[in-house]
Amino acid sequence: MPVQNESTEATSTGSRPSGARRVPLSPTLAINEAMARKRREGVRVLPLGFGEAGLPIHPALARELAAGSDRGAYGPVAGSAALRAAAAGYWSRRGLPTEPGMVVSGPGSKALLFGLVMSLGGEIVIPAPSWVSYAAQATMAAEGAIQVATPPGEGGVPSPALLADAVVRARSQGRSVAGVVVTLPDNPTGTLASEQTVRRLCEVARELDLVIVSDEIYRDLVHDPSRDVPSPAAYAPERTVVTTALSKHLAAGGWRIGVARLPDGPIGETLRTDLLGVGSEIWSSAPAPMQHAAAFAFSEPPELVERVDRSRRLHATVAAAVTARFEAVGARVPSPEGAFYVYPDFEPLRDRLRADHGVRTGADLTELLLERHGVGVLPGAAFGDAEEALRMRVSSSLLYGETEEQRLAALATPDPLTLPWIADSLDRLSEVLAAVTAPTPLAAPATC
Amino acid sequence: MPVQNESTEATSTGSRPSGARRVPLSPTLAINEAMARKRREGVRVLPLGFGEAGLPIHPALARELAAGSDRGAYGPVAGSAALRAAAAGYWSRRGLPTEPGMVVSGPGSKALLFGLVMSLGGEIVIPAPSWVSYAAQATMAAEGAIQVATPPGEGGVPSPALLADAVVRARSQGRSVAGVVVTLPDNPTGTLASEQTVRRLCEVARELDLVIVSDEIYRDLVHDPSRDVPSPAAYAPERTVVTTALSKHLAAGGWRIGVARLPDGPIGETLRTDLLGVGSEIWSSAPAPMQHAAAFAFSEPPELVERVDRSRRLHATVAAAVTARFEAVGARVPSPEGAFYVYPDFEPLRDRLRADHGVRTGADLTELLLERHGVGVLPGAAFGDAEEALRMRVSSSLLYGETEEQRLAALATPDPLTLPWIADSLDRLSEVLAAVTAPTPLAAPATC
Structure with missing residues (x-):
C-alpha cells in the first residue's frame, strides 16, 4: 500500500504521483552515515548508534x-x-x-x-x-x-x-x-x-x-x-x-x-x-x-563455534559495563540478556534534563548527545516508543576497537574492559553522561 | 499496490487477507528450474529458456x-x-x-x-x-x-x-x-x-x-x-x-x-x-x-575488456547461427543485434502448427517444444506479447557447453560453431524444429 493514501488527482501529471513511495532512510543506517560524517568533520565520536557486531570476519x-x-x-x-x-x-x-x-x-x-x-x-x-x-x-x-x-x-x-x-x-x-x-x-x-x-x-x-x-x-x-x-x-x-x-x-x-x-x-x-x-x-x-x-x-565447524562463543562473552561483558555507566548517572536500564544492545531510560532525570537542556523528548536527548558530545545513539521513538519517552538504544559493539587488531584483541582477552581503547570509550561515555545529567551549580547571585 | 483490488471484507480473518501479494515465480527463473527438473528426469534438454550468459567468471x-x-x-x-x-x-x-x-x-x-x-x-x-x-x-x-x-x-x-x-x-x-x-x-x-x-x-x-x-x-x-x-x-x-x-x-x-x-x-x-x-x-x-x-x-582492466570482447563475438556468432536454424524451417526472425537472444515468429507456419499439433497460442507451441522435445524456451506472452502470437524468446547462451572447460573453449576459438557440443546442439535444434514444422505426410489411404 502506498504510504500516502490521498486519492489520485485527475490532474496529476508526471514524476511525483500520489502513489510514490516516500521511504526515509532507515534510522539505523542513517545514524551510521551521520557518525561517519561527524568523524570526517574531525569530531571525536562515540559510535553507539548502529546495530553492527563490530568484529572481523573469521578467516x-x-x-x-x-x-x-x-x-x-x-x-x-x-x-x-x-x-x-x-x-x-x-x-x-x-x-x-x-x-x-x-x-x-x-x-x-x-x-x-x-x-x-x-x-x-x-x-x-x-x-x-x-x-x-x-x-x-x-x-x-x-x-x-x-x-x-x-x-x-x-x-x-x-x-x-x-x-x-x-x-x-x-x-x-x-x-x-x-x-x-x-x-x-x-x-x-x-x-x-x-x-x-x-x-x-x-x-x-x-x-x-x-x-x-x-x-x-x-x-x-x-x-x-x-x-x-x-x-x-x-x-x-x-x-x-x-x-x-x-x-x-x-x-x-x-x-x-x-x-x-x-x-x-x-x-x-x-x-x-x-x-x-x-x-x-x-x-x-x-x-x-x-x-x-x-x-x-x-x-x-568448531572454529566458527569458538568464534561465536568468544563474541557472545565479549558482547555480554561490554553490554554489562555500558549498563553500569548509565545506571551510575541515575538512568534505569533493563539488564541486557542478549545481542549487544542496552536500552536506558532517563525518566528519573526528566526534570533536570528539561531544566538544564530543554530536553522534552527522546529525540531532544539523543540530539544533545550527538551534536554537543559526538555520542551517536538512537531515540526510542525510532523503534516505536512514545516521542516523549527518554529511552534510547545504545549499541555497545562498536566500542571493541577501530582496527582489526584491536577487535581481535578484544575477542581474545578474558577481560576486555582492561583494554585501553575500550576503557577510554567507557570513561568518555561516563564523562558525557555526567556532563548531561549533572546538577547545574547554582548561579552566583547577581550583584548590583 | 496489492495485486488483488477487492475491497477488504469486514469478515476477513487470518493469514490470507485481501491485500496479500500473489506473485508467481518469475517465468525466466521458473523455466530455469523446469529445465533442471527435466534433466533430473533423464530427459535430453536443450536449454534455451533462461537469460544467463552461460560463461565462467573471469579468474x-x-x-x-x-x-x-x-x-x-x-x-x-x-x-x-x-x-x-x-x-x-x-x-x-x-x-x-x-x-x-x-x-x-x-x-x-x-x-x-x-x-x-x-x-x-x-x-x-x-x-x-x-x-x-x-x-x-x-x-x-x-x-x-x-x-x-x-x-x-x-x-x-x-x-x-x-x-x-x-x-x-x-x-x-x-x-x-x-x-x-x-x-x-x-x-x-x-x-x-x-x-x-x-x-x-x-x-x-x-x-x-x-x-x-x-x-x-x-x-x-x-x-x-x-x-x-x-x-x-x-x-x-x-x-x-x-x-x-x-x-x-x-x-x-x-x-x-x-x-x-x-x-x-x-x-x-x-x-x-x-x-x-x-x-x-x-x-x-x-x-x-x-x-x-x-x-x-x-x-x-584489460583482461576483463578482452573477456567481454570474446564474449560479445561468441554471443553474436551463436545467436546468428540459431537465427539461421529458425529461418530454415520458415520462421521469421528479426536479426539479433545485441545480447544472446533470438525472437522467432512462427506466424508463417500457423496453419500447419494448428492442423498438426493443435497449436493456437505461443504457450501451446513452447509447451509442445518442452514436453515433447525437451526444448526450453519462453513464449512471447511471458514478455507481454499477445497470447496468440507464435513468438518465443530463445536464449542462445546456454549452448556454449556444460562444463567450464567447454565454455572456455567456446570463448577461445575463432569458430565456435565447429565445436562438437555446439554443433550437436544446433543440429538437435534443427531436428526438433523440423519435426514440429514438417508437413505431415499424407495418411495412406485406408484399404478395406
Whole structure:
C-alpha cells in the first residue's frame, strides 16, 4: 500500500504521483552515515548508534567465500541445496526439526522479512518498541503496522492480551490483520522474552489465525548460553516462520545473506510459494558465493563455534559495563540478556534534563548527545516508543576497537574492559553522561 | 499496490487477507528450474529458456572477490566510494559524464529497478514485449504497467507516438503515470532501438514529464562494437536513470550486484533519496565483497575488456547461427543485434502448427517444444506479447557447453560453431524444429 493514501488527482501529471513511495532512510543506517560524517568533520565520536557486531570476519569464513568466488551462475530462488541442508541442520540442532525444503535464503534476513510481509499482506502486528525496519516494511509492502506494547520487562514480543485486543478491534473495523512479528532475543532492548509469554502469544496467534514471523538473528548471542531461546516455532510450528542470518553472531552484516525457515504444512507451503514469487521479482536469489560460505557457516565447524562463543562473552561483558555507566548517572536500564544492545531510560532525570537542556523528548536527548558530545545513539521513538519517552538504544559493539587488531584483541582477552581503547570509550561515555545529567551549580547571585 | 483490488471484507480473518501479494515465480527463473527438473528426469534438454550468459567468471574477477572476502561491515546504502567512482568512470567513458554521487549500487539491477519503480509510484509504461520482471514489479511496487508496442523492427522502446497516446489517455481518466522503462539493447528481441526512436521517446517523456528508466544491462554486448548505444541519458539527461550490472557482459548473474546512474538535478536528487530509503528497508546495501569486485570490474582492466570482447563475438556468432536454424524451417526472425537472444515468429507456419499439433497460442507451441522435445524456451506472452502470437524468446547462451572447460573453449576459438557440443546442439535444434514444422505426410489411404 502506498504510504500516502490521498486519492489520485485527475490532474496529476508526471514524476511525483500520489502513489510514490516516500521511504526515509532507515534510522539505523542513517545514524551510521551521520557518525561517519561527524568523524570526517574531525569530531571525536562515540559510535553507539548502529546495530553492527563490530568484529572481523573469521578467516575460515572468508576462505570459504573465496572458495566460492567462481560461482557466477544464477541458482534456484530458494538457494542452493547445500545451503538449505546446512540451515536445516542448524535449526534441527536447536530443537526445531527442519527439512531443507522448508528453507528459503535471500540477500539478508531484512530482504526475507520484506518478502514475507509482502506475501502476508494485511496489517502486521509488531512489538513496541521494535527494530526500525518492521514498521517501515509493513507500510511499504503491506497495509501498515499495528504497534503493540511488550509486557513489562520483556522486549521483542507484543503482550499477548494486548495483541488479542488489537487484532479483534482492527478486524471489527473491517481491517485485515495477517501476522505478528517477534524478535528473540530483542533488538532494541537486549532482553529475551520468557517462555510463558511466547507460549501465550502462540495461543493467541492460533486462535486468531495469525502467522508469526520470529526474527531470531540474535539467537546465538544470548549472553547466558545455557538459557534456551523460546522460539514460537516450538509452540506454534504450523504457523511460525523463523529468520536468521550471518550478520550478527558471525559479524557478516555486509555480506547480505539470510535464511528463513518456513512452517511445515499448508500455511508454510502457501507462504513459501508467495515468498519465492516475490523474491524472484526483487532479488532473484542470494549471491551464489555467499550461499557457499553460508552453507559452511550453518554447518557450524568448531572454529566458527569458538568464534561465536568468544563474541557472545565479549558482547555480554561490554553490554554489562555500558549498563553500569548509565545506571551510575541515575538512568534505569533493563539488564541486557542478549545481542549487544542496552536500552536506558532517563525518566528519573526528566526534570533536570528539561531544566538544564530543554530536553522534552527522546529525540531532544539523543540530539544533545550527538551534536554537543559526538555520542551517536538512537531515540526510542525510532523503534516505536512514545516521542516523549527518554529511552534510547545504545549499541555497545562498536566500542571493541577501530582496527582489526584491536577487535581481535578484544575477542581474545578474558577481560576486555582492561583494554585501553575500550576503557577510554567507557570513561568518555561516563564523562558525557555526567556532563548531561549533572546538577547545574547554582548561579552566583547577581550583584548590583 | 496489492495485486488483488477487492475491497477488504469486514469478515476477513487470518493469514490470507485481501491485500496479500500473489506473485508467481518469475517465468525466466521458473523455466530455469523446469529445465533442471527435466534433466533430473533423464530427459535430453536443450536449454534455451533462461537469460544467463552461460560463461565462467573471469579468474581476475574471482580473485578480486576473494580479496574482498574479509569485508564484513555494513557500508553506505548507496555503495562504497570506490564502486561509485568506478561506475562513474565506466559511464563517463561511454559518453555519459557521471559523478560518483549520481551512482547507487544494489544487490542486482533487478533490485534497483524494483526500488526505482517503488520510488516512482503511479503506473509505469513498459515496451511490449519486454523483460518479464518490469510488469511484475510495476504491479507489486507501483500502480501497474501500461504496455505499449514497440515500433516495427525495434525492440526495447515503446513507440513514441503510442506512448504519448497511452499516457494522455490514462491521465484523462484520472490515472497517474510516472515513468517509462526501456531496454537498450533489448531483451527479449535481441534488437537495438534506433537513435531517432530514442530521441523521439525523450521528447515525449519531457513533454509529459515522465522519468525514463533505461535498462542497459546488455550495453556492452551489442554485436557490432562500432555501433553506439543511443541512451536516453544522452538526450534527456535530466530525467533518465540508467541501470546496469555484471550479470550479462561479465557472466556474474549469480553475484547479484548492480548499479544505477541517477540523473543530475532535482529529479535525480528526489529519486536518489527515495531509492536509498527503499533500499535501506529492503536490502541495506549490495554485499560488500561484491562491491569490491564490482569496483574492479567497472574500472575495466584489460583482461576483463578482452573477456567481454570474446564474449560479445561468441554471443553474436551463436545467436546468428540459431537465427539461421529458425529461418530454415520458415520462421521469421528479426536479426539479433545485441545480447544472446533470438525472437522467432512462427506466424508463417500457423496453419500447419494448428492442423498438426493443435497449436493456437505461443504457450501451446513452447509447451509442445518442452514436453515433447525437451526444448526450453519462453513464449512471447511471458514478455507481454499477445497470447496468440507464435513468438518465443530463445536464449542462445546456454549452448556454449556444460562444463567450464567447454565454455572456455567456446570463448577461445575463432569458430565456435565447429565445436562438437555446439554443433550437436544446433543440429538437435534443427531436428526438433523440423519435426514440429514438417508437413505431415499424407495418411495412406485406408484399404478395406
